[in-house]
Amino acid sequence: MSKEAVAEETSKMKKVFEGPESLNEEEFSYCPGCHHGVINRLIAEVIDDLGIQDNTIGTAPVGCSVFMYKWFDIDVIQPAHGRVSAVATGVKRARPDLNVFAYQGDGDFASIGTNNSTHAANRGENITVFFVNNTLYGMTGGEMAPTTLLDQKTTTTPHGRNAKDYGYPIKMSEMLAELDGPTYITRQAVYDSKRIDDAKSAMKKAFRIQMEEEGYAMVELLSACPINWGMDPVEANERIKEKVEKVYPLGDIIDRT
Amino acid sequence: MGEKKLLRGNEAIAEAAIRAGCRNYFAYPITPQAELLQWMANHMPEEEHGTFLQAESEIGAINMVYGASSAGERTMTSSSSPGISLKQEGISYLAGAELPAVIVNIMRGGPGLGNIQPAQGDYFQTTKGGGHGDYRLIVLGPSTVPEAAELTFEAFELADEYRTPVVVLADGMIGQMMEPVELPERVDASNLPEKPWATTGTDGREPNVIRSFALGAEDLKSLNEGLQDKYSEIKSEETRFEKIGTEDPDILLVAFGTVARIARSARRLAREEGIDAGIFRPITLWPFPDKPLRDLSKKVDTVLTLEMNSGQMVEDVRLSVNSNVDTPFYGEMGGVVPTPESILEEVKQHV
Numbered sequence: 005m006s007k008e009a010v011a012e013e014t015s016k017m018k019k020v021f022e023g024p025e026s027l028n029e030e031e032f033s034y035c036p037g038c039h040h041g042v043i044n045r046l047i048a049e050v051i052d053d054l055g056i057q058d059n060t061i062g063t064a065p066v067g068c069s070v071f072m073y074k075w076f077d078i079d080v081i082q083p084a085h086g087r088v089s090a091v092a093t094g095v096k097r098a099r100p101d102l103n104v105f106a107y108q109g110d111g112d113f114a115s116i117g118t119n120n121s122t123h124a125a126n127r128g129e130n131i132t133v134f135f136v137n138n139t140l141y142g143m144t145g146g147e148m149a150p151t152t153l154l155d156q157k158t159t160t161t162p163h164g165r166n167a168k169d170y171g172y173p174i175k176m177s178e179m180l181a182e183l184d185g186p187t188y189i190t191r192q193a194v195y196d197s198k199r200i201d202d203a204k205s206a207m208k209k210a211f212r213i214q215m216e217e218e219g220y221a222m223v224e225l226l227s228a229c230p231i232n233w234g235m236d237p238v239e240a241n242e243r244i245k246e247k248v249e250k251v252y253p254l255g256d257i258i259d260r261t
Numbered sequence: 262m263g264e265k266k267l268l269r270g271n272e273a274i275a276e277a278a279i280r281a282g283c284r285n286y287f288a289y290p291i292t293p294q295a296e297l298l299q300w301m302a303n304h305m306p307e308e309e310h311g312t313f314l315q316a317e318s319e320i321g322a323i324n325m326v327y328g329a330s331s332a333g334e335r336t337m338t339s340s341s342s343p344g345i346s347l348k349q350e351g352i353s354y355l356a357g358a359e360l361p362a363v364i365v366n367i368m369r370g371g372p373g374l375g376n377i378q379p380a381q382g383d384y385f386q387t388t389k390g391g392g393h394g395d396y397r398l399i400v401l402g403p404s405t406v407p408e409a410a411e412l413t414f415e416a417f418e419l420a421d422e423y424r425t426p427v428v429v430l431a432d433g434m435i436g437q438m439m440e441p442v443e444l445p446e447r448v449d450a451s452n453l454p455e456k457p458w459a460t461t462g463t464d465g466r467e468p469n470v471i472r473s474f475a476l477g478a479e480d481l482k483s484l485n486e487g488l489q490d491k492y493s494e495i496k497s498e499e500t501r502f503e504k505i506g507t508e509d510p511d512i513l514l515v516a517f518g519t520v521a522r523i524a525r526s527a528r529r530l531a532r533e534e535g536i537d538a539g540i541f542r543p544i545t546l547w548p549f550p551d552k553p554l555r556d557l558s559k560k561v562d563t564v565l566t567l568e569m570n571s572g573q574m575v576e577d578v579r580l581s582v583n584s585n586v587d588t589p590f591y592g593e594m595g596g597v598v599p600t601p602e603s604i605l606e607e608v609k610q611h612v
Contacts, residue, residue, distance in 0.1 A: 059462035061332070073470040079460035081331045082472035084354050087324035090316070094328020095460070097312045098285045098336070102462055120324065123317035 024048035026057045030075040033068075037237025039227035040069050042194045043136060043203075047105065048076065050208045054215070060103040063092045065112040067143045069136070072107065086117025089124035092131045103214055105132040110151040111141050114176045121176070128185035128219040132210045135176065138227040139248060146232030150174040153251055158232075173251050177224045181258040187219040190256045193226040193249065195241035202254075209261075218261060226252060263446045270406045270435040273442045274365055275300035277410035278337050281417040282450040283363070285312045285336040287325035291344045292377045293433040294367035298339070308450070319344040323351030323364075330360040331471040333459030335417055335450070339365035341433070342383050343374065345391075352426055353392025356488070357473025361420035363413065364398075365429045367436035370596035378596020379433035379519060384573035387430050388547040395485055397492045399427040399499065400546040402517040406440035412544070414445045421454060423495055430546060432569065434519040434598065492548075501544035502553055510539030511612050513557060515578050516567040517543050520599060524567055527604035534605075536612050546574070551581035558582035563611045567604060568592045587611070 005013070023029075026048035034041045051057050057078055064072035066085035073080035083091035092106040106124075113121045113135045124131065140158050141147040147160040151173055155164040181189050188210060192203035203225060210221035226248050228240035235243060268276065275297045278286070286301045298315070305313035312329070316322035322338045329336040340348065345366045355362050366387065370380040387400050399419050403409035409431055416427040460469050475481040503521075506528060507513065516524045521542040531538040541557055541564075543550050558564050564582050566575035568590070575590045582588060591607040593599045 058464045061460050061462065063328070070474060073468075073472060077463070077468055079463055079469045080471075081328065081460050082358070082470070082474050083324060083327060084350055087320065087327070087351070090321045090324035091328035091331070093314075093321075094285070094287065094325035094330075094336075095332045096328075097314060097325065098329035098332040098334040099461065102332070119317055120321050123321065 024052045026051040026077050027075050028077045032075060033071055035231045037228060037230040037240055038068070039138070039194050039225070040136065042200065043134065043225050043227065044069070044072065044075070046194070046200070046204050046207055047134065050204060050211055051078065053208060054211055056103050056211070056215070059101070060105065061095055063088050063095070063104065063106050065108045067109045067112065067141070069107060069109070086112050086115070087120055088112055089117065089131070089133065090120040093124050093129050096129060096131050100130070103132070103211065105134060105211070107134045108136065109142070110135070110137045110139070110149045114174050115150045122180065125180045125220050125222065126183045126185040128187065130214055130217055130219055132214045133220070133222040134207070135222060135224045136227045137224055137252065138229040140229060140232055142229045142232055146229070153247060175252065177222070177257050180222065185220055186222065186258060187213050187260050188221040188256070189258050191224040191226065191252055191254050193244055193254055195228065195244050213261060224252070263444050265441055265443050267439055268406065268442050269296055269437060269439050270409050270431060271296035271367065271437070272300045273406050273410040274339070274413045274429065275304070276444060277413040278363065278417070279304060279308060280445050280447045281335065281414045282448045282453055283335045283337045283417060284308055284310050284450055285329040285334050286338070287314050287316050287322040287329070287336070288338050288340060289316050289319045289322050289344060291341045293369055293436050294339050294341045294365070297365065297367070297436070319347035320351065323348040326362050327351060327355055327358070327360060330355070330362050331460045333456040333461050335421070335453065337363040337365065339367070341367045341369045342371050342380070345383060345386070349392040352398070353394055353396060354473050355426045356392070356396035356398065357394060357484070358471050359424040360426070360471065361424050362426045363416045363420055363429065364426055365413070366431070368430065368432040370594070376596050377433065379569065379598060380594070380596055381432055381518060381520065381569040381573070382594070383430065384546065384568070384570060387428050388549070388577070396488060397547055399423070399425060399495060400430050401427065402430050402544060402546045403435060404518050404521045404542065406435060406438055407442045409435055410442050410444060419499065423491055425491065430518070432519050496548040499545060500548045500550045500553070502550040503542040503544060504557065505540040505542070506537060507539035507541065507557055507560070509537070510561055511537045512608060513539045513541055513561045513564045514567055514608070515541045515543070515554065515564060515574070517546060517574065520567045520569055523599055523601055524604060526601035527608065530601050530605045531608050534609070536608060538608050543574070549577045549581070551577070554578065554581040555583065558586045561586065563587045563589065565607065565611055566590045567599065569598065570594060
């Protein structure tokens with residue numbers, strides 16, 4: 005069939021699947037099997053579902069998702085590494101009528117920016133935070149993060165992370181749940197369709213909490229980094245299920261809605 | 262100008278900011294600027310949409326400024342020397358992302374923890390960079406409390422006009438001293454110039470992006486060229502200075518801030534001894550008023566620079582004046598404030 009004929013035929017068909025409005029046509033630059041793409045798409049779908057594309061501001065981290073501004077069809081701010089929660093706070097305090105989300109990796113949220121992340125949570129800032137935990141630094145070449153599992157090999161723990169030198173995997177969600185400030189903290193994964201559905205519901209809830217001015221909502225997302233884990237995408241998904249979830253169990257940690 | 266009040270420098274700066282339409286203030290306590298934070302805590306909530314937030318750290322505060330400015334609002338943070346050091350990363354990002362903001366530094370003695378006495382040791386940090394990368398800040402150096410209020414008010418206009426961070430560089434003396442101040446008239450904060458670049462929600466338009474990031478070398482080069490063009494324009498349009506008794510002086514004194522004020526007393530003492538000491542006071546420390554100083558230096562053999570540091574602005578003075586002019590320096594460090602008498606002694610050595 006010619007191109008024209010295909011176009012003619014498809015124009016008669018019912019559209020059953022399309023990309024979210026809140027993403028543009030630009031291709032993601034994530035590696036094969038990386039979960040950032042799934043998570044980015046879920047955020048866009050949730051924004052569409054809630055009808056808030058016009059008044060939502062994204063704040064992106066430094067790292068592989070630094071390019072969020074390229075493919076999201078919403079206003080995006082690119083802050084300094086670690087400062088995403090503080091910048092999101094500034095936007096929200098200045099313009100409480102806007103929906104603001106912070107997208108942060110584990111280096112950003114749990115290491116260099118822990119002070120800012122913790123205090124935004126403790127103040128109960130009315131923002132939505134997506135904390136993407138892939139247990140290492142992806143963009144800079146797979147170094148150890150505070151979330152790295154014990155014995156996990158990274159480029160800066162070539163013999164595996166040992167507790168004596170580097171302490172233990174930091175459980176940010178459990179840590180923040182000890183505070184009185186946050187409204188909702190949950191941990192989700194996106195390695196299969198059930199987990200994706202659950203994650204999407206949690207993400208939508210996290211936005212709704214902000215829209216209803218109920219305060220701080222944070223969704224931790226266990227994420228695969230097959231390239232730096234030295235695995236193929238299927239093995240990486242298995243690793244989350246078999247190993248990462250054992251340290252970071254899925255589910256709601258606090259829900260004060 | 263409006264109402265007259267007896268205010269501490271820190272309070273006058275805070276009140277001038279509110280009158281300039283600043284509705285978002287983020288800061289962390291530090292001496293000797295604490296009264297500024299306290300004034301904001303008391304008065305910002307009285308304003309419609311006024312946000313006062315004591316941040317978790319200086320780093321938190323400057324990044325909240327980054328967020329509020331991205332959303333198109335007039336915003337400010339203030340601190341003193343060690344706290345300003347912590348803000349440098351954020352200031353570099355503000356400059357790179359071309360975000361307007363006002364940053365007040367009530368300088369104290371350094372380096373390190375130093376002390377809480379007035380000093381001018383942050384001249385290099387503020388006028389030459391401070392953070393990473395090629396950027397400049399508009400730096401305003403008030404020498405009295407009324408001028409601190411006036412320049413703070415103006416700082417918001419300059420920041421918006423050029424989409425750049427502006428620093429009000431005062432010292433602990435100006436921050437703590439009380440003087441009668443004629444406060445500026447309040448601007449209508451609900452009717453400030455539009456900021457079509459701000460991230461305020463797309464609402465039908467193409468998305469706006471706030472970033473200092475440009476991965477390609479050519480892209481970053483062009484971002485930098487844009488910044489440099491802007492800095493050239495600021496240099497030609499916004500250079501400010503004051504000349505006192507410079508018609509036919511025996512010697513020219515160059516000083517800014519508190520020291521310029523003391524230099525005026527020293528000038529009176531010198532006159533009693535038959536010496537005419539003219540004063541050149543840079544008001545914009547960046548852009549430094551190099552050409553006016555060069556022109557003036559042709560009238561004298563000696564240009565004496567006075568500072569509360571080991572000699573920082575004197576480097577800009579030496580770059581500005583003719584090479585046949587003598588350029589001695591007199592400074593005090595560690596929070597010691599020069600007296601009119603000590604300046605006079607220095608003047609007498611060079612006349």
